[in-house]
Amino acid sequence: MKSSFYLSSKEVFLDVVDAKEYVQLDRVSTLYQSLKDSVKKPLKMILLYGKPGTGKSMMLNKLYEDIKEQQKVVMYHTPLVDETEFLKSLARDIYGVRPFEELNFTQFNELSEHYTFESTPLVLLDEAQLYSTSLMEKIRLISDARKIKFVITLHKTEKEDIIAKEHFQTRIWESLELHNASPSELKIYIQKKLMKNNCFDVANMFDNKNVKCIHKITSGNYRDTNKLLDSLFSLYDWYEENQPTKINYSNISTKYIEMAAIRTGFINA
Amino acid sequence: MLNVHDLERRWLKYKIKSYLPLVFSLFGFLIIAIILFIYLPKGNDVLEKKDINLSLKEEILVAKKSIPTVPVKAIPLPEATAIEVPQNTMTKPTENSSSLTLTPSLHFMDNIEDGLNPYVDEHKNLQQLNTPSVSYNQNYTDATETSSSIEVEKPTIKKKSTLTITKNKDESDLKDVIRRFKQNKNPALSLFIAKRYYELEQYQNSYNYALMTNEIDKNIDDSWIIFAKSLVKLGQHELAVLTLKSYLKTTKSTQADILLRKIEAGDFK
Numbered sequence: 001m002k003s004s005f006y007l008s009s010k011e012v013f014l015d016v017v018d019a020k021e022y023v024q025l026d027r028v029s030t031l032y033q034s035l036k037d038s039v040k041k042p043l044k045m046i047l048l049y050g051k052p053g054t055g056k057s058m059m060l061n062k063l064y065e066d067i068k069e070q071q072k073v074v075m076y077h078t079p080l081v082d083e084t085e086f087l088k089s090l091a092r093d094i095y096g097v098r099p100f101e102e103l104n105f106t107q108f109n110e111l112s113e114h115y116t117f118e119s120t121p122l123v124l125l126d127e128a129q130l131y132s133t134s135l136m137e138k139i140r141l142i143s144d145a146r147k148i149k150f151v152i153t154l155h156k157t158e159k160e161d162i163i164a165k166e167h168f169q170t171r172i173w174e175s176l177e178l179h180n181a182s183p184s185e186l187k188i189y190i191q192k193k194l195m196k197n198n199c200f201d202v203a204n205m206f207d208n209k210n211v212k213c214i215h216k217i218t219s220g221n222y223r224d225t226n227k228l229l230d231s232l233f234s235l236y237d238w239y240e241e242n243q244p245t246k247i248n249y250s251n252i253s254t255k256y257i258e259m260a261a262i263r264t265g266f267i268n269a
Numbered sequence: 270m271l272n273v274h275d276l277e278r279r280w281l282k283y284k285i286k287s288y289l290p291l292v293f294s295l296f297g298f299l300i301i302a303i304i305l306f307i308y309l310p311k312g313n314d315v316l317e318k319k320d321i322n323l324s325l326k327e328e329i330l331v332a333k334k335s336i337p338t339v340p341v342k343a344i345p346l347p348e349a350t351a352i353e354v355p356q357n358t359m360t361k362p363t364e365n366s367s368s369l370t371l372t373p374s375l376h377f378m379d380n381i382e383d384g385l386n387p388y389v390d391e392h393k394n395l396q397q398l399n400t401p402s403v404s405y406n407q408n409y410t411d412a413t414e415t416s417s418s419i420e421v422e423k424p425t426i427k428k429k430s431t432l433t434i435t436k437n438k439d440e441s442d443l444k445d446v447i448r449r450f451k452q453n454k455n456p457a458l459s460l461f462i463a464k465r466y467y468e469l470e471q472y473q474n475s476y477n478y479a480l481m482t483n484e485i486d487k488n489i490d491d492s493w494i495i496f497a498k499s500l501v502k503l504g505q506h507e508l509a510v511l512t513l514k515s516y517l518k519t520t521k522s523t524q525a526d527i528l529l530r531k532i533e534a535g536d537f538k
Contacts, residue, residue, distance in 0.1 A: 258283065269286070
């Protein structure tokens with residue numbers, strides 16, 4: 001049925017961080033390989049940064065899924081802003097120690113002295129810009145002791161750049177920047193995503209003109225593109241049910257893309 | 270809840286809004302183009318108007334007007350034929366030309382002789398001369414028939430010929446020719462003046478201008494004949510005979526020979 005056809009396409013673009021939905025693009029693939037190589041190096045801290053929606057969380061998630069079988073790795077999607085809670089979580093997830101009532105930084109260091117691993121445990125911290133400055137300083141000190149290796153992601157804004165510079169610039173670390181997709185990359189991204197979910201017909205409906213229009217609206221931002229396409233397929237689903245004669249099955253209509261952009265707020269009309 | 274109708278309305282509004290700058294710029298461009306079109310001088314249009322106003326008939330009239338001022342031999346024949354002779358009259362002689370042979374004819378010379386006195390006849394002769402491939406065997410009546418048929422077919426030409434006749438009777442047109450002769454000393458003009466004075470029976474003047482023509486160019490038959498005729502009219506028979514005899518020593522002019530014989534026989538007085 002056509003209606004379920006568009007609905008399944010809509011579900012492809014739900015904004016969820018799932019490593020299975022990770023789409024390999026040339027530039028992103030190169031960056032990911034660099035990240036994997038950096039993890040193997042004796043670096044204390046690795047910084048992954050970029051504008052919101054450029055795929056940092058997805059890449060971090062992909063990394064976690066890829067290396068979790070090979071070494072001790074912990075991932076925190078949600079920032080643990082409280083220092084005691086953060087240290088207790090690390091003690092539990094890395095050393096398997098039930099947290100004490102109170103666990104301060106000194107006690108955590110003493111605990112870490114009792115454990116050794118073949119390869120340094122890896123902690124992946126998403127949305128690190130939400131951590132307090134004092135906690136970031138503690139994270140830096142833990143990584144300096146080479147007891148735990150951190151991979152952190154940051155939103156690239158002017159403010160967050162300052163955090164990065166102040167706390168990590170003098171340390172041995174690697175930084176990788178993620179960018180928005182180019183029109184050609186966006187086309188591959190959309191089509192690959194649809195084809196992964198067996199929506200071949202819909203994937204073929206996207207031509208360069210459509211992608212150019214989408215790129216103009218979203219600037220190649222993956223999150224915005226997902227949001228726009230989710231809205232677009234909602235519209236298609238509605239037309240399919242109510243006014244099927246208005247649908248051109250050979251091409252995605254620019255009109256509907258713009259309508260979806262109006263609905264999602266990318267176009268102010 | 271998806272309100273597609275509201276979305277369509279908003280999309281339409283957005284599209285109109287997005288095309289407004291383009292519409293305004295096009296409109297502005299059109300206004301500028303119209304202003305330029307109205308106010309810029311149109312040189313080509315003036316020329317076109319002139320071309321339209323100058324119809325073929327007017328061109329013929331202008332051409333004909335200039336004919337009386339130019340003597341027979343000075344008129345460039347191809348130009349005159351191009352203007353005066355209609356196409357049907359041009360084809361007629363060529364059809365006959367294949368069966369006709371070119372032989373000298375005294376009748377023809379008589380016609381020329383007669384044509385020297387009345388200007389209208391000379392004009393007919395001019396027409397006869399102007400028609401290409403006209404043989405000398407074609408008799409005078411044929412030529413006049415042709416010219417009369419031209420006048421029937423082209424009322425404007427007929428009208429013009431009437432105008433020419435009126436002009437010929439007026440001495441005032443001679444003033445202009447005399448003025449022009451004084452400016453450029455063209456023997457064709459002086460011959461024309463001599464002929465006109467002869468027609469007007471002012472033999473002293475015709476003698477003088479024929480003499481001037483002979484001084485400028487000694488090889489014009491008509492000039493010598495007018496000179497001799499004027500002498501006869503002035504009572505100088507011997508001098509006329511002497512002049513013609515001396516002229517015939519250097520040339521084999523049939524006209525001069527005929528005139529000499531006529532004077533000697535007393536046929537010309």
